[in-house]
Amino acid sequence: MGVRTESHKTEWLTTLPSLAWLTLFFAVPALIVLAFTFHGHTPNGGVGEWSLATWKELVDPDYPTIVWKTLRISFQVTVWCILLALPCAYAIARMGTRWRGVVAGAIMLPFWTSFVVRVFAWKTVMHPDGWLQAVYHGWLHAKLALFSWIPGVSVPVLADPPPGNCLLGFAHCAIDTARTTIIDSEIAVVLVSVYTFLPFAIMPIYTAAEKFDFSLLEAARDLGAKNFHAFRKIFVPGIWQGIVSAVLMVFIPAVGSYVIPQMLGGTNCVLIGNKIFMRAMQQRNIPHASALATLMAAAVLVPLGLAAWWTRRAAARDRRKLELRTAQLMSTGGQR
């Protein structure tokens, strides 16, 4: 008994510093932000009296669209990052130990340069006279020619196309160049976000893949599975923890990102991060910015919480089903 209390005490003592750190620099600020939302603001950028005015202001018809767009883009970025990170991590984990270090280092290398400079470099790459713009245009033309009949696929087209801007002479193929630069588009934001967050997806997946027993893939192939089947049914479930970490590592910063949409999205891609930045830094309305931040946190945390709850419930249901199945198997086995 005494020993137990003793070990309990040491456990407490060892976790205390990190607990204090979290309380001081995470819980307290979060509560302050929450408290701000129940205050008005003063014209000189201060926090005003207790009131519900800020929450009432939040009924802006733009906000649901922006929140939705933010979640949608973050989701796209996450999916692309995971899809690219999986084969990368797999390849690195299968390399010899010497190459592994080199490649893992190369992936981290961009972090040695300024983030803003890198995003700015992308601005140059995406210049309207650049090659990426040409590729993008080709894609738009192809999309128009091939998929425009599918409902929901829309391509910006000029009502009255200027001559000489047509592909293969089809008038309806004329695309409004001025309105369809890759820069200042949603695609630019997704592309550069994927570029930025990819290392954060590769690293946790690679860490999981490094511990993965690759002889399991051999076993799967031995039992008749094709390579891709083995990858999907054995490798992916085997490194599932890494994938979950990667999703969180990408999705959460993507939701809060504002530099990339600010520099590359123009007016076509204003996300919640930009709104928060605008309210806080330009309009100096701290309570409003706090309310938006709270809203966004809720938009992320509520689905995550629901997902966690649902997973746990499904696991419990599976377990019950398995127990039932075992009981059945045992009873039929007994009859035989």
Add this chain to the structure above:
Amino acid sequence: MAFLEFQDISKQYGSVKAVDHVSLEVKQGEFFSLLGPSGCGKTTLLRMLGGFERPTEGRIFLEGKDITDLPPNQRRVHTVFQNYALFPTMTIWDNIAFSLKVAKRPKKETEEKVDAILEMIQLGEHAWKYPNQLSGGQKQRVAIARALVDRPQVLLLDEPLAALDLKLRQHMLIELDTIHDQVGITFIYVTHDQGEAMSLSDRIAVLNHGRVEQLDIPAKIYEAPATRFVASFIGDTNFFAGEIAAVRGDYCEIRSEGFPAIQAYNDKALAAGQRVDLSVRPEKIRVTKTAPAAAKGPGLNVVKATVQDIVYQGVYTKYWLKAGARRISVLEPHSRFLLDQETITWNDDVFVWWHPDDGYMVEVK
């Protein structure tokens, strides 16, 4: 054409020749063992059959079909891996069902087959556990069931018992034998343990340095080793290196340095002057305090010796004796009540003797 045939297979890893011109024929339904010391190329041979390695030279035929270049998933050859390689994210049931699901067998058939094999390995109650909840022996049985459930043409086992403790190993040995009898599938069993190979196999190929030293039934491998390596690798033996001095009918006289002339049965009809290694197994030599009565025909080989070491094991006693400059090991089984007999102790002067028929000559090339 044989059921399974290795035709002149070689495998080179850089400068290492892991497998060196191996030709083997395996019969359908046979329990066939590849036996040899660590690094002799057993695993490499097995991996080439599984499709994980490509031979540098030679072809492999299965039921007359050249499978040398087929990927693993296109051969009906399954492997029981040494570390079991069970899928940790799947239940035991799903592990076993894997090959059937991959082959898209009907659901009902899959369920029946998996349940049946689970019953055979007596793990029905563990069907919904995960591999990390099982003991080593249970994992082993699941690995075997998983590889057998869709009835492959050949089952490969790479040192499947090496990770188990002695007691479990002996138990699994019997179980493996039973399973083989039940399913009637060709088993190819890799081991460095001669005991396992001897007790399980219909035939054994003894490998050394990537080459087949001898391929035969266990009794022939033990009693009539083809090379000095086989004789010393399979069980203990006493070697007498020498030269045939004279041939007398079916027998010959071997002159070995520092030893009286030895009579031996000349089954290969070797001529005088041939260099040979005579192998005499310890259990074929007797130790007595008095000289044995003279025998007819070629007579017995009798040598005077001193007892150096005795290890009493209940079932038998092991003696190490010194005869001249030579050490001889003898294994004396106790088929009579021991305490009634005259005991032999350390430093006793004794007679060591064996019948000329009980030695086996290996030619020295």
